[in-house]
Amino acid sequence: MKFKYSIPVVFVLALVIIEKENNIISKVSDKLVVKQPPMVLDSSSSLQTQKPKQKHILLLATTRTGSSFVGEFFNQQGDNMFYLFEPLWHVEKMLTLEGGGTNATASAKAYRDVLQQLFLCDFSLLESFIDPPPVDHVTANLFRRWSSSSLCADSVCSPFAQGDIEKFHCRARKCGPLNLTLAAQSCREKQHRAIKSVRVRQLDTLRPLAEDPRLDVKFIHLVRDPRAVLASRMVAFETYKNWKEWGARGGDVPLDDDEVKKLKGNCDNIRMSAQAGLRQPKWLRGRYLLVRYEDIARFPARKAAEMYRFAGIPFTPQVKSWIARNTQVSPKEASGVFSLKRNSSEHVEKWRFGLPFKIAQVVQRVCRPTLKLFGYKVVNSEKMLTDRSISLIEDKVSARYRLGRYL
Numbered sequence: 001m002k003f004k005y006s007i008p009v010v011f012v013l014a015l016v017i018i019e020k021e022n023n024i025i026s027k028v029s030d031k032l033v034v035k036q037p038p039m040v041l042d043s044s045s046s047l048q049t050q051k052p053k054q055k056h057i058l059l060l061a062t063t064r065t066g067s068s069f070v071g072e073f074f075n076q077q078g079d080n081m082f083y084l085f086e087p088l089w090h091v092e093k094m095l096t097l098e099g100g101g102t103n104a105t106a107s108a109k110a111y112r113d114v115l116q117q118l119f120l121c122d123f124s125l126l127e128s129f130i131d132p133p134p135v136d137h138v139t140a141n142l143f144r145r146w147s148s149s150s151l152c153a154d155s156v157c158s159p160f161a162q163g164d165i166e167k168f169h170c171r172a173r174k175c176g177p178l179n180l181t182l183a184a185q186s187c188r189e190k191q192h193r194a195i196k197s198v199r200v201r202q203l204d205t206l207r208p209l210a211e212d213p214r215l216d217v218k219f220i221h222l223v224r225d226p227r228a229v230l231a232s233r234m235v236a237f238e239t240y241k242n243w244k245e246w247g248a249r250g251g252d253v254p255l256d257d258d259e260v261k262k263l264k265g266n267c268d269n270i271r272m273s274a275q276a277g278l279r280q281p282k283w284l285r286g287r288y289l290l291v292r293y294e295d296i297a298r299f300p301a302r303k304a305a306e307m308y309r310f311a312g313i314p315f316t317p318q319v320k321s322w323i324a325r326n327t328q329v330s331p332k333e334a335s336g337v338f339s340l341k342r343n344s345s346e347h348v349e350k351w352r353f354g355l356p357f358k359i360a361q362v363v364q365r366v367c368r369p370t371l372k373l374f375g376y377k378v379v380n381s382e383k384m385l386t387d388r389s390i391s392l393i394e395d396k397v398s399a400r401y402r403l404g405r406y407l
């Protein structure tokens, strides 16, 4: 019994320490932003004051956590941002082994190297993962090109020829296949660069990026209630059909099934990455921001402004108005599995009425430390799960951990 009570005490103490440090760190980093000297590219030291003045934002998430929505916060920034949407899709696809899955060690290294090059506006390593390979650095196959406004801007939109196929269209205009030489040029002309990825498993595999003196990388780690993520994947992904079947049969899940192990693995990866960030090792100081999707859904403009402040980039009116346009919509407009346009504060609770309680319990069983770390309340009955008046998001944890503050 004694042991049981000693845990919360240690916990609270640790939080107080974290909180104190955070105050110092955010003050210090405020000063550093002001004092930053002009770009120093050939520095061999990784001291903060010698970092280049471009910012490199890496938005890290997993699928169904709202990362496309949050990625738009940067995609919509305007003329100073070069944004790429899931470039690692190609890397994962090429490294997928027969029978599915990738070798985690090999893919982590490839992800890291490709990201590092892309932040330096070098597409050559990425090109080696595009299938079929680009010809003269031109490709018709870049994944979701139209999700990067930078890749559809005038300077990157080559003339459209009759007979060109649809998939390299941009949203609002027709462009020819993507000339990556032009993309690299455009990237070098932009002041800041942002990349969104749902593929990186462990934050610490990216340490070389944080320590690269040519880069000033800021990691924004987007997390969401694992129960909501599973509910959303059950609807959106064919590969979750086992879960769907278990759900349809009342939620009885064979706990030794590989799917359950995979769920646990995902939760553990996210938690370990966040713990690495929250521990604030030297290489991550001032470079890690943990954000919960639920907070973004409730306060999108405020959270977006916080991310920009953290990144050290001015928050533009374009972003603000994009958020306003895309978070307050009628229910009719809000439908669609992959829709970005929706009433985000309502959307955030929807899973509670679709996920069988027994499945929620399975998630709670294997992801408990993750739920706890991020402040998601465990439900102990179906009634509690579906009672809208009970919030499952703890605010006090967000205050303790300073979610959305510089960590």
Ligand SMILES: *[C@@H]1O[C@H](CO)[C@@H](O)[C@H](O)[C@H]1NC(C)=O
Residues within 6 Å of the ligand: 103, 104, 105, 106
């Ligand atoms: C995964 O890749 C690493 C590095 O390329 C290699 O050393 C290791 O043997 C591979 N593991 C498996 C299980 O294939």
Ligand SMILES: *[C@@H]1O[C@H](CO)[C@@H](O)[C@H](O)[C@H]1NC(C)=O
Residues within 6 Å of the ligand: 136, 138, 179, 180, 181, 182
């Ligand atoms: C791609 O753009 C570069 C830079 O403008 C140009 O030199 C090159 O010819 C273009 N490639 C193709 C195949 O049009």
Ligand SMILES: *[C@@H]1O[C@H](CO)[C@@H](O)[C@H](O)[C@H]1NC(C)=O
Residues within 6 Å of the ligand: 328, 329, 330, 331, 343, 344, 345, 346
């Ligand atoms: C969005 O949903 C919330 C919560 O259900 C509701 O209070 C709000 O009125 C909705 N907004 C719009 C524009 O539909």
